[in-house]
Amino acid sequence: MLNVEGLNQYYGGSHILRNLSFEAKIGEVTVILGRNGVGKTTLLKSLMGVVPIKTGSIKLDGQEMGKERPYERVKRGVGYVPQGREIFGRLTVEDNLRMGLAYKSGSTPIPPETFELFPVLKQMINRRGGDLSGGQQQQLAIGRALAAGPKLLILDEPTEGIQPSIIKDIGRVIRMLADRKTMAIVLVEQYYDFAEELADQYLVMERGEIIARGRGSEMQANGVRELMSI
Numbered sequence: 001m002l003n004v005e006g007l008n009q010y011y012g013g014s015h016i017l018r019n020l021s022f023e024a025k026i027g028e029v030t031v032i033l034g035r036n037g038v039g040k041t042t043l044l045k046s047l048m049g050v051v052p053i054k055t056g057s058i059k060l061d062g063q064e065m066g067k068e069r070p071y072e073r074v075k076r077g078v079g080y081v082p083q084g085r086e087i088f089g090r091l092t093v094e095d096n097l098r099m100g101l102a103y104k105s106g107s108t109p110i111p112p113e114t115f116e117l118f119p120v121l122k123q124m125i126n127r128r129g130g131d132l133s134g135g136q137q138q139q140l141a142i143g144r145a146l147a148a149g150p151k152l153l154i155l156d157e158p159t160e161g162i163q164p165s166i167i168k169d170i171g172r173v174i175r176m177l178a179d180r181k182t183m184a185i186v187l188v189e190q191y192y193d194f195a196e197e198l199a200d201q202y203l204v205m206e207r208g209e210i211i212a213r214g215r216g217s218e219m220q221a222n223g224v225r226e227l228m229s230i
C-alpha cells in the first residue's frame with residue numbers, strides 16, 4: 001500500500017534521512033520508534049510532502065507521489081496527525097473537523113462516525129479548539145485526519161503530553177481502524193508500551209537510518225525496549 005524506497009532528505013548540508021526503505025500494509029499498524037532527533041518527524045513530513053525529498057520514491061497503491069504537494073497527497077488518501085496536534089485554537093471543533101474536508105465540496109458532511117469514535121467531540125462541537133484539553137485536541141486532530149476517509153493514516157506521537165485514560169481510548173481507536181483493513185497506519189511513538197501494544201510491524205531509527213525492524217509480536221524477544229534505552 002505505502003512503499004518507500006531509498007529515501008534521502010537533507011536540511012541544508014545535514015543528511016537527515018539516509019536511504020530509508022520500508023512498506024506499510026493495509027490493515028497493519030507500522031510503528032516507527034527512535035530517540036529524540038533521529039529523524040522520525042522528518043520522515044513523516046516527507047511522506048506528507050511538507051518537506052521535499054532529495055532522492056527516493058514514495059508510492060501509494062503503486063503510484064508515485066514523492067513529488068506531489070501535501071494537498072495532492074491528501075486527495076490521494078493520506079491523513080496526517082502532526083506532532084503537537086496543530087489544531088486551530090480559534091476555530092470551533094466543527095470548523096476544525098471541516099478543515100479535514102477542505103478539498104471536498106462544501107456540502108460534504110462530517111462523517112457521523114467521527115462522533116462515535118470520539119463522543120467528546122460531539123459534546124464540544126461548538127467550543128473553540130483552544131478550549132479543549134490536550135487529549136481532546138488530539139482526538140480532534142485524529143478526527144480531522146479521518147474526515148476525508150484516508151487510505152493511509154500517519155500519526156506523530158499521539159500520546160505526547162496526554163493523560164493515560166485518553167491514551168487508552170486513542171489506542172483502541174487506532175487498533176479498530178487497522179482491523180477494518182481499509183487503511184494502513186504509520187505511527188511514530190516514543191512511548192514504548194503503547195507502541196508495542198499496537199505494532200503489527202516495527203521499525204527502529206537511529207541517526208536517520210532504520211537500524212532494526214520486524215513483526216510487532218517479536219518486539220520483546222528482539223530487545224527493542226532495551227534498544228530504545230541505550
Ligand SMILES: Nc1ncnc2c1ncn2[C@@H]1O[C@H](COP(=O)(O)OP(=O)(O)OP(=O)(O)O)[C@@H](O)[C@H]1O
Pocket residue numbers: 011016034035036037038039040041042043083
Ligand atoms: N527545519 C529544520 N531545519 C534544520 N534541521 C532540522 C529541522 N527540523 C529538524 N531538524 C533536525 O533534524 C534532525 C531530525 O529531527 P526530527 O524532528 O525529524 O527528529 P525526531 O526523531 O522526530 O525527534 P523528536 O522525537 O524530538 O520529534 C534533528 O537533528 C533536528 O535537529
